[in-house]
Amino acid sequence: MHLQPLQQARPASRELALFDDSVFALYLGQAAARIFTHGSICHLTSGESLTLGGPQRLTVVLEGVLITDSGWQGPGCHMIGDGTCYRVKSDTASVWVLDRGAVGWQGPGLQALHFALEMALAAAGRALEAAIPPDDLPDPETLSDVNHPQILRTAARLRRTSEAATADAVFRFVQAMPYRFGNWQERASDTLARGNGMCTTKANLQVTLMRAAGLEAGFVEMPMSMAVLGKLMPSAWLAMMRPTVRHYFGAVKLGGRWHAADSSYNDDSMGIYLESFPDYAHLLPARLFDGQPYSPTAEKNGMDPFDIHVVPHLNAEMSKKSRFTPAHFEALNTRLDRAQGSWRNWVAEDHPDLGANLRSVS
Incomplete structure (x- = not known):
């Protein structure tokens, strides 16, 4: 079942807290709450499906498990739209979706949020790349x-x-x-x-x-x-x-x-x-x-x-x-990374001012 349109997100404390636990939100810093309000929430039940859409569609799993024939995504994982269709394996699931091609996201005064989003995705990508083990594991x-x-x-x-x-x-x-x-x-x-x-x-x-x-x-x-x-x-x-x-x-x-x-x-x-x-x-x-x-x-x-x-x-x-992939482990680590400052390893590698920018967007 392809669920559209999505229900417009409310700044509900529980949904925002789940979003804040995601890898994407970890690298967004103070921009996370504002970017959250530009997305939509989709609630699903077991057996229903969700299609990720095109490359302008950014999806974050808030709770539950989504599966395909090639793997699964858990809470805190984010995906760029590539047309993949996921099924809900858990009893229920919820996702946050941002359509970066939508008129509301292209409005005036959002350049700082656009910058924060792109830099957060880049930092999360570097962290994930570093977490991937070698193809040939040691004896x-x-x-x-x-x-x-x-x-x-x-x-x-x-x-x-x-x-x-x-x-x-x-x-x-x-x-x-x-x-x-x-x-x-x-x-x-x-x-x-x-x-x-x-x-x-x-x-x-x-x-x-x-x-x-x-x-x-x-x-x-x-x-x-x-x-x-x-x-x-x-x-x-x-x-x-x-x-x-x-x-x-x-x-x-x-x-x-x-x-x-x-x-x-x-x-x-x-x-x-x-x-x-x-x-x-x-x-x-x-x-x-x-x-x-x-x-x-x-x-x-x-x-x-x-x-x-x-x-x-x-x-x-x-x-x-x-049973966990590096992406799952990164999602499991967000609370630890905040407490230990581990996210700082990745936000400044290519952009020395990135850490300040991610923390200063209000």
Whole structure:
């Protein structure tokens, strides 16, 4: 079913909040609310279809899942019209649509919004391109590339006069990196170069650096409730997530016993948790000492951070194929990117004044 005309959008707080969680709105900054009012909202139910239209048509999925024979789009994803027809897989779905050829969008005084839109699309495109993994993924056996020159140089720089001090230095170095959802079949040296990662890739980098520094290190698996992890995601994604997921982090042996050492979340991403779980406040700043492990997940689960099962690698887990594409991961990251400032990596690459322009449009 081809649904036209679309219902004119209202500045409804819920719909605007869903739009604000999109990748497109992340890069629009303060222009997002004004551009939102120039679009239309389309509500669909299971089995209905939506045709994207021509290249002047910009569509943002607000909630629900749209599918084609070649893939699917989830909340926060945006698409330029190319005639593709999507079907609604979820019970309901809603999309925001902007017709850039419409008279209302071509009216006087909108040049600043036009500029913000084009620059936001360009920045989102650069971010997506950087998130796409190579066609030939590395052999899982090579993921902990402890002998890579940059790994060895970084480990040497982080080495201290004692094992405990070295472990803490490595832990805090990796912990300070932004947390972002993404591809997890990535070598430690690639995560180091990227400068961010999710639980598996940050754990892999941490363990690899600790081993390169002469420490005994390994990996831990622990259950995590989506009621906790979901705080880092846009709310529209939660209905598609499992109630419990497996969380992975590093561990290091100090004083003859294993210490949980979870470097997954930096202080900014932990700040998102603190909004809902103020009892986490004592976990910042994150530190690791001999006799003092660090594991927010163990504490939340009521588990002993010393009573952990440590394995030598995560090769099998990190070689599994994700059901999410890089575009899905970018949409999952918008709340994290705002908290951690990660969007700044892409807004100024070609246009040094872009960040200021996107934030100043009123």
